[in-house]
Amino acid sequence: xxxxxxxxxxxxxxxxxxxxxxxxxxxxxxxxxxxxxxxxxxxxxxxxxxxxxxxxxxxxxxxxxxxxxxxxxxxxxxxxxxxxxxxxxxxxxxxxxxxxxxxxxxxxxxxxxxxxxxxxxxxxxxxxxxxxxxxxxxxxxxxxxxxxxxxxx
Numbered sequence: 001x002x003x004x005x006x007x008x009x010x011x012x013x014x015x016x017x018x019x020x021x022x023x024x025x026x027x028x029x030x031x032x033x034x035x036x037x038x039x040x041x042x043x044x045x046x047x048x049x050x051x052x053x054x055x056x057x058x059x060x061x062x063x064x065x066x067x068x069x070x071x072x073x074x075x076x077x078x079x080x081x082x083x084x085x086x087x088x089x090x091x092x093x094x095x096x097x098x099x100x101x102x103x104x105x106x107x108x109x110x111x112x113x114x115x116x117x118x119x120x121x122x123x124x125x126x127x128x129x130x131x132x133x134x135x136x137x138x139x140x141x142x143x144x145x146x147x148x149x150x151x152x153x
Contacts, residue, residue, distance in 0.1 A: 006018065006021050006022075006025075006059060006064040018061070018064075021064075022061065022063045022064065025063065026063070033067045034069070035067075035069055035070060036069055036070050036071070036072055037069045037070070037071055037072065038072045038075075039072075039075075040071060040075065040078075041071070041075055041078035041079055041080070041089060042071040042075060042076060042078065042079075043079060043088070043089030043090075044089040044090065045069060045070070045071040046071070046089070047088075047089045047090035048090070049068040049069065051090070052066040052068075053066060053068055080129070080130075081129065081130070082120065082123045082128055082129045083123070083128045083129075091116075093109065093112050095108050095109070
């Protein structure tokens with residue numbers, strides 16, 4: 001029996017290696033996937049399903065299929081609101097302009113994300129959003145220097 005999460009392997013989470021995962025997966029005949037996300041709000045689950053169902057190789061390799069999941073019924077009412085207005089479960093930002101270097105792009109996106117988190121935290125401080133402190137957020141980045149850029153922003 002093999003238990004693994006290819007999405008964690010893609011990002012080398014805890015030393016995982018995607019090629020080791022793909023080799024091991026190819027050596028077993030039966031594949032099973034959990035079909036329910038027990039942690040996330042319905043809007044987030046539906047947004048991720050929609051985004052990653054758009055292409056056959058959403059995770060760079062055809063050997064790693066995307067499997068849509070259901071949200072847990074107990075999470076039906078989960079929704080982030082600011083001033084009683086529902087907020088999008090997922091937001092995609094684009095940088096305006098013709099082109100830019102990767103450093104400029106990463107710096108800009110770190111600033112945009114940090115500004116959004118700051119605004120949500122301020123809304124939490126004034127009682128306009130159900131947030132108590134910075135522990136309500138997790139920002140992921142692949143490389144250490146990206147985290148530093150976001151923290152500075």
